[in-house]
Amino acid sequence: MSSAPDIYLGLMSGTSVDAIDAVAINFSATSMPHEQRVIGHQVLSIPERIKSRVIALSSMAEDSLSENLELDYILGHLFADCAEKLIEQANLKRSDIIAIGSHGQTIRHKPPISNSEQPNLSYSQQIADPNILAERTGVKVVADFRRRDIAAGGQAAPLVPTFHAHWFGEFEQRKVAVNLGGFANISVLESDRCTGGFDSGPANVLMDYWCQKNTGSPIDTNGDWAATGKADPKLLDKLLSAPYFELAAPKSTGRELFNADWLESQLSPEISPADVQATLLELTAKSLCDAIKSAAPVCGEIILCGGGVHNEALVARITELAQAEVKDCKNYGLKPDQVEAAAFAWLAKKRLENEPGNSPAVTGAKGYRILGAVYSD
Ligand SMILES: Nc1ncnc2c1ncn2[C@@H]1O[C@H](COP(=O)(O)OP(=O)(O)OP(=O)(O)O)[C@@H](O)[C@H]1O
Ligand SMILES: [Mg+2]
Structure with a gap:
């Protein structure tokens, strides 16, 4: 007997800024072979002019607040485009999707210096406004996965x-x-x-x-x-x-x-x-x-x-x-380009189930933490 579907979407754009990957996973199908749990994958290339702006901002060649805000808005819409394409391609009903876990696009990552006695200035920022994603898809969104781990003294990375x-x-x-x-x-x-x-x-x-x-x-x-x-x-x-x-x-x-x-x-x-x-x-x-x-x-x-x-x-x-x-x-049962997006679908599930998403053995955080902020549908 198959259990009720437990469908989450994951959205990821990594440091290569090559493309947004969106993956839909049914986590309830644990008795099925891995292959059958992946119910869709969509890739949206990031236009060259946006990619070069993101790279300039993330390598600190560009350091402007308005550029950050503009890219947050532009990427928010590109992430929503990618999620919409996936929902359509996989023939999903929005009401069947429990949440979208969106990693966003990292533009700065300054983790604490490990083994340092002193608290040191650290941050990690991902953009692609989750409000836009929730508004356009009508689905609950979990985003901002890294900062709680940073606040707990961790590296906030890797989270996968x-x-x-x-x-x-x-x-x-x-x-x-x-x-x-x-x-x-x-x-x-x-x-x-x-x-x-x-x-x-x-x-x-x-x-x-x-x-x-x-x-x-x-x-x-x-x-x-x-x-x-x-x-x-x-x-x-x-x-x-x-x-x-x-x-x-x-x-x-x-x-x-x-x-x-x-x-x-x-x-x-x-x-x-x-x-x-x-x-x-x-x-x-x-x-x-x-x-x-x-x-x-x-x-x-x-x-x-x-x-x-x-x-x-x-x-x-x-x-x-x-x-x-x-x-x-x-x-x-996961293609190489699906793994990171699938990880953020799973981290969204962890968030909604109030379970920790980090591994202190990896990030060095003071303890297990529930990761991500929720944007309602
Ligand atoms: N056919 C290919 N031949 C060689 N390299 C490839 C090919 N396809 C993809 N790549 C490499 O993979 C990179 C993209 O990989 P991926 O999307 O996993 O990285 P990312 O977006 O930077 O994610 P992460 O957050 O893990 O850093 C490309 O920038 C390219 O270097
Ligand atoms: Mg990529």
């Missing part, structure tokens, strides 16, 4: 590990789930619990920038261009000497640290653009696999999620460096 544990966790197994988005984050899973995790460093953000600058293409499709180059060991060492990689967890990062200016300041002109791209790919693979080794020296499998899974050269290199079997998340 508790969802990774829920979806990928298996009894008496230790696994690591990895998100290859703009940045890479890992989740250590023991049975269905998350016991650790952090941002390992950049995943695609620097490769995207360098590819756009040198080839005019916003992404290095399949990693084909990187595969024509050779990683430069000196440059790799220099990039890996960034203090972030040595920091102890809890830790999280963003465009405030790893951005175009930082990359340009590390380069010397004798290295060809393709070799730089190959070095950036190696940086992602190496920093990720080092992080996995330190956080989970013994682990049964590594599950890869996020847009970076489409970069064949990157996945091949991670598979060579990793000391465990590497699997694509599609083996668990």
